[in-house]
Amino acid sequence: MTKVSNFYEAKNLSEAIFQLKNISELNIVGGCTQICHEQNGDFFDLPGNILCLKNIDELTNFSRTERRLEFGAATPLAKIENRASSGKIPGVLLEAIKSIATPAIRNFATIGGNICSPGCKKTLYAPLLALDAILEFKNDKETKLVPMQKFEEQFASLLPQLNLSEFFKDFITENPEAKEKRRYLLSKVIVPLQPWTLEHFSRFNRDSYGNEYGFSLAILVRDEKGVVSDFRIALAGAFVFRDRDLENFIVGSKLPLSPKFVSHFMAKTEERFDEVFKTADFCFYQMDKTRFLNSIRNVVKGLMI
Numbered sequence: 001m002t003k004v005s006n007f008y009e010a011k012n013l014s015e016a017i018f019q020l021k022n023i024s025e026l027n028i029v030g031g032c033t034q035i036c037h038e039q040n041g042d043f044f045d046l047p048g049n050i051l052c053l054k055n056i057d058e059l060t061n062f063s064r065t066e067r068r069l070e071f072g073a074a075t076p077l078a079k080i081e082n083r084a085s086s087g088k089i090p091g092v093l094l095e096a097i098k099s100i101a102t103p104a105i106r107n108f109a110t111i112g113g114n115i116c117s118p119g120c121k122k123t124l125y126a127p128l129l130a131l132d133a134i135l136e137f138k139n140d141k142e143t144k145l146v147p148m149q150k151f152e153e154q155f156a157s158l159l160p161q162l163n164l165s166e167f168f169k170d171f172i173t174e175n176p177e178a179k180e181k182r183r184y185l186l187s188k189v190i191v192p193l194q195p196w197t198l199e200h201f202s203r204f205n206r207d208s209y210g211n212e213y214g215f216s217l218a219i220l221v222r223d224e225k226g227v228v229s230d231f232r233i234a235l236a237g238a239f240v241f242r243d244r245d246l247e248n249f250i251v252g253s254k255l256p257l258s259p260k261f262v263s264h265f266m267a268k269t270e271e272r273f274d275e276v277f278k279t280a281d282f283c284f285y286q287m288d289k290t291r292f293l294n295s296i297r298n299v300v301k302g303l304m305i
């Protein structure tokens, strides 16, 4: 038997924030596609009170200036994809969007839902991390701008999260004070725009150890007058990797890179990877590490030509 949920809508962002403050146990949803995907029973079950952001204009559109893109958190992925030819979207982000589900599902799936889904990081996480995206969160008291890199540590636990197992676990164990803190919604995703000489996006390891979307890898390279002026690597899935020291190792290098430099860089990459994930499960970690290193090697080798 399906539980009955109270489904709330808001006309604008202020109304959504008002509801978030005043309706107890309110959960935010975008397109519901992730929530739906997590359920394998005959009925679609949603807990308690649900606030859908899909009809709020401020949250379902995006704009572009010379310096940045601003996506309302409930912007459907298909909308971003369809407008990509007229307004430029960074290639790594566009490729990542196109790799998600089917066009029909992307009509509902939102950028905010992809970032806020609990558990393993979803497909857009790595490209947004590499692009130094900034997330805007709101509640009735404040607006906070959180760099993507700080999201997990500062904010993920402050969202009302509609994950059934977590929801029921929280319901039983959490104290009311902790629940009360969960009163933010993601309102905007800001992506700084910079020219990139090379943009790489790939996915691997789908369907491995309960992480059905696998890992996403985003690599960005900018060269100015034959010198690497910016270099970024982000990996996200069951774990997240972004390392400024490693990136800085290559910044300032002259192009084309020498084979000796590339092997130095790859040794450094492996060293950093080992340091960050020394506690990870050994068997899975080795498998992911090899794929991760091979993908990076292929991209960096391209800078030898």
Ligand SMILES: Cc1cc2nc3c(=O)[nH]c(=O)nc-3n(C[C@H](O)[C@H](O)[C@H](O)COP(=O)(O)OP(=O)(O)OC[C@H]3O[C@@H](n4cnc5c(N)ncnc54)[C@H](O)[C@@H]3O)c2cc1C
Pocket (backbone or CB within 6 Å): 027, 028, 029, 030, 031, 032, 033, 034, 035, 036, 037, 053, 073, 074, 099, 100, 101, 102, 105, 108, 109, 110, 111, 112, 113, 114, 115, 116, 117, 118, 122, 123, 124, 159, 160, 161, 162, 163, 184, 185, 186, 187, 213
């Ligand atoms: C067949 C199928 C294939 C899929 N393939 C992929 C794939 O390859 N890669 C991938 O990444 N995903 C995939 N998905 C999952 C999903 O479509 C995407 O992750 C999508 O971007 C989620 O967005 P949504 O709006 O539907 O999220 P929802 O399901 O509405 O929400 C997901 C979570 O985010 C929270 N949330 C949503 N919006 C906000 C907000 N503004 N503020 C705070 N919290 C919020 C919700 O409370 C919930 O916990 C697939 C889904 C299906 C059905």
